[in-house]
């Protein structure tokens with residue numbers, strides 16, 4: 001046999017990339033019964049076992065087949081930072097070297113994991129540091145659920161993660177299939193068993209994907225609104241030029257109506273002098289009139305070279321009271337982990353293929369220091 005015809009072993013299949021349906025299809029394909037899917041899910045996601053030989057309720061022949069053809073490959077935690085308030089931020093490295101950040105936020109009555117969906121982000125929201133690094137690639141299902149797997153392993157059984165928010169790096173609805181499969185695993189009783197109220201997807205408003213989501217996956221929805229007029233939202237969240245407020249609000253109404261979901265959470269970052277006046281609050285109240293809503297005001301978290309300032313505390317409270325008086329449940333997001341840059345909008349990754357830009361920058365800095 002010459003080298004051109006020699007068969008090359010195909011890359012092993014990563015079982016972490018499958019939700020229950022995917023695993024059932026995989027096992028059907030190799031002539032195994034569907035219940036193998038739930039057995040494997042329990043081993044991986046509940047027992048934390050990634051070695052097929054330790055999966056004692058699988059037949060010996062199946063174990064040896066899986067060892068030969070499959071793998072359970074998680075990303076790796078390469079850095080851990082603990083904030084004074086107990087918030088923990090991990091840099092999680094993917095196999096190709098890209099890194100994203102995952103944040104654990106312990107509270108009195110819940111423990112939330114903030115999960116990333118993409119390396120970088122394509123959306124260029126003007127107040128977000130992730131946007132500054134540009135877009136690199138979508139994370140696979142295994143890389144998304146791998147963040148929950150790793151966090152739960154690291155925290156141990158005494159600190160069970162009770163909530164997941166897809167509010168880390170990236171726009172989850174632009175990585176639709178992988179995010180949906182990962183969220184299915186979060187809610188699967190044979191994996192993490194979180195209720196759909198405790199899994200939240202946050203989107204900048206990818207309208208067609210919001211419609212698709214309501215058909216396949218019943219999770220809580222948060223929408224990054226940040227402005228109540230198209231004119232301002234076009235500047236802050238540029239995807240608004242493609243899916244303007246009229247379309248976005250219709251999609252929100254439909255999402256809230258189609259499932260047993262009670263409301264949409266609207267995120268609204270408080271930017272000094274930009275979107276924080278009482279007139280802005282009045283426009284917002286009008287916009288939300290026919291949508292079952294909650295509003296979450298997010299104090300702006302600064303990052304190097306951000307051109308915005310956070311509204312002062314009195315302005316935020318006044319804005320909240322105004323919404324409240326109009327009958328809208330409004331909360332102010334507590335800033336967590338800001339001493340380790342783990343707060344909203346402060347997450348940055350490591351985008352490998354942008355390295356030439358870094359090198360160029362370093363070279364420029366070196367020459368300016370030398371000069």
Ligand code: SAH
Pocket residue numbers: 125127128129166167168169170171172202203204222223224267269298299300301302303344345346
């Ligand atoms: N792309 C998704 C997921 C990101 S979630 C989305 O847009 O919803 C992160 C949340 O933090 C979003 O509401 C985002 O708009 C907000 N955010 C981004 N930068 C911020 C900053 N510097 N300060 C406060 N909130 C910020």
